[in-house]
Amino acid sequence: MLAYFAACAQLDPRPHIAEEIALAVADDAPLDRATAAVEASHPEESAFRLVVEGTEAFVVRVQTARMAKRSLDVQSYIWHADLTGMFFANELLLAADRGVKVRVLLDDVDARRNNDAIAALSAHPNIEVRTFNPFASRRGTLSLIAEGLRSFSRVNRRMHNKSWIADNRLAVVGGRNIGDEYFSASDEVNFVDLDFAMIGPVVRQASASFDEYWNSPSAYPMQALDPDKVSIEALDRLRPKLAAQAARAEDSPYARALRANDAINRMVEGDWPMQWARKYQFVADDPDKVTMKERDAKRAQVSAALVPVAQAAQTRLSIISPYFVPGDNGTALLTSAARSERNVRVLTNSLIANDVAAVHGGYSRYREPLLEAGVQIWELKPLAASKADSSFFGSSGASLHTKALAVDGRTLFVGSYNLDPRSAWLNCEQGVLVENDVLAQQLEQIFQKQTDGEHAWHVALEEGKMSWSDGRERLDKEPDASLGRRFQAWFARAFHLDAQL
Incomplete structure (x- = not known):
């Protein structure tokens, strides 16, 4: 039986896709106004902040998603369908509804288990999701095992990168995936983790790296992997689920604690010290x-x-x-x-x-x-x-x-x-x-x-x-x-x- 599934699960070469690059910076978006002047006053330098607490890591991603006007580029090894994962997915959907171009690049070792939801998001005209080094089989345990046995050398190599880039102006990179345990929101085990929040030319370097992965022959759009699941009907069914999850998240103990946190409130108001480096x-x-x-x-x-x-x-x-x-x-x-x-x-x-x-x-x-x-x-x-x-x-x-x-x-x-x-x-x-x-x-x-x-x-x-x-x-x-x-x-x-x- 495994031999049958292995024969069926063969990854075809990715179809030809025109190359895409990150949208250039401009001067008309909230993040432009927040960063352009300070960047200009520090020529050839970039600013960095160590993001230690999971709560701050969560809020900076939410705030930049809400402030973005042109683009959101997100790259992750893992994206869980939990409290924070669903909340972020809803924020990206709302940004796309506002006209923001959203690109999401996920490693398929975790994305495959959320195949249908990811495909549904891809139906939005302003959202494209690609999975890196994907499995040809999109569902089923036996087919996954068979493909792993047949193509172990390939599927054993994964994309572990994590980036969150808003309007090519602010980027968050580091160790955090998307999931409760990375943002101090889990009631089981939480990770002690660390990110860099960055502004300046280093953000454009991060965007160039994202583009290189996005245009890689190993990055497959969901339309090529599972076209039947990429439909407006599927997106319409997903919308109320994400909205309901987001509403529950807004009333969760986690969200209430965030709203009461003085350090988080100062950050939202712009009191967010960073260090400049040449x-x-x-x-x-x-x-x-x-x-x-x-x-x-x-x-x-x-x-x-x-x-x-x-x-x-x-x-x-x-x-x-x-x-x-x-x-x-x-x-x-x-x-x-x-x-x-x-x-x-x-x-x-x-x-x-x-x-x-x-x-x-x-x-x-x-x-x-x-x-x-x-x-x-x-x-x-x-x-x-x-x-x-x-x-x-x-x-x-x-x-x-x-x-x-x-x-x-x-x-x-x-x-x-x-x-x-x-x-x-x-x-x-x-x-x-x-x-x-x-x-x-x-x-x-x-x-x-x-x-x-x-x-x-x-x-x-x-x-x-x-x-x-x-x-x-x-x-x-x-x-x-x-x-x-x-x-x-x-x-x-x-x-x-x-x-x-």
């Missing part, structure tokens, strides 16, 4: 990475930009990576730096906090040599330390999702890139390198907060034995991990699954 670089992998041959050097463009930055550290290198599998080369770089009396610090997930337990198994193979060389390692605890760090619904846990590094209190990187083989060789990634003392020190402060005893365990190696300490208690085995998680981690370690992690 030296910055938006870096992204080539979208053709999903079709390049294994270990082709061109496949690792983001890591190629990050390695020399890390190697140039003179005093301190701080790394935050939820999926941390440094491999032989990464381990050599970090241990060499530590042995050269540079302060090398790493924050990653503990086994119990990691949402992919197998990744922890890959990481654990390198943990001991890193510690032996003097690399300091902290592992995030699963429980939020205080109400301020948790969901408005009283989340039961937290998991690290921030991907960032800081060098010498001067340079920082924020993006989608994990320090692991999957980010280097399989997934398409992106991020922003910025040279700015204030921003780098802010990231160091985030690192300090997330590695205190309330949030993380400090991992040590003494006389060949591992220990985990939070300053109050000391443990001699992986804290709080279940037998099932331990088995998954052991399996990944024992069978050297590093290349897939």
